Amino acid sequence: MKNAIANRKRALAVTNPHKEALDLVEHVPFQVAVVSNLLSLDRDPVIRSLTELNTRELRVLLNVGSYGPITAAEVSYQSRLDPYSVTRAVNTLLKLELVRAMELTGKSKPVVLTEAGEKIYREVTVHVQKREAMLTEHMSDEEKAQLSALLMKLELTAEEILANEVTEMEAQGQAVTRDHKEMQRWYKRSRQS
Structure with missing residues (x-):
């Protein structure tokens, strides 16, 4: 592992002669994005062999399997995916008969997994849990808990920065998108007592 770390740092050594050049090896958002790219569900060959769902559809399916019945708005908040993408993913999962809408009155109907959706959920869950165990096998329980706490702090701080x-x-009269407005809603929801 030490060799790999040294090689990675060497590959990311700043070559820009200007002293204000961004050192990406020390830049936390870059590091998180790189790890996220490596762990992307659509890059995993085992998951690709289990399902043809794209990453967003699969993330929504996993949310429904873990927290269903659940609405698209709740999935959006939990996964931090934009609401439009979540709605499209839910509609695709409905068409593929991997989720079904609950028969409730109200504006948004919660969805649950169908039997076919449960099968994919179980297969993918077994794989991602095995992959998580491999990823964290060199970490102590304390380090795992610390990593989890730090990632939650990063998430909530990023949410606050974006909402602000x-x-x-808006105060300067600049246009903001619905996705931007969603950041404010998520921030308020996270801070509710």
């Missing part, structure tokens, strides 16, 4: 930027842009 949207508020500032």
Whole structure:
């Protein structure tokens, strides 16, 4: 592991002669994005052999399997995917008969997995849990808990920064998108007591 770390740092050594050049090996958002790219569900050959669902559809299916019955708005908040993408993914999962809508009155209907959806959920869950165990096998229980806590802090801080930027842009009369407005809603929801 030490060799791999040294090689990675060497590959990411800053070559820009300007002293204000961004050192990506020390830049937390870049590091998180790189790990996220490596762990992307659509890059995993085992998952690709289990299902043809795209990453967003699969993330929504996993949310429904873990938290269903659940609405698209709740999936959006939990996964931090934009609501439009979640709605499209839910509609695809409905067409593929991997989820079904609950018969409830109200604006948005919660969905649950069908038998076919449960099968994919179980297969994918077994694989991602095995992959998580391999990823964290060199970590102590304390390090795993620390990593989880730090990632939650990063998530909530990023949410706060984005929500505040949207508020500032609105105050300056700049246009913001529905996706930007969603950041504000998520921030308020996270801070509710």
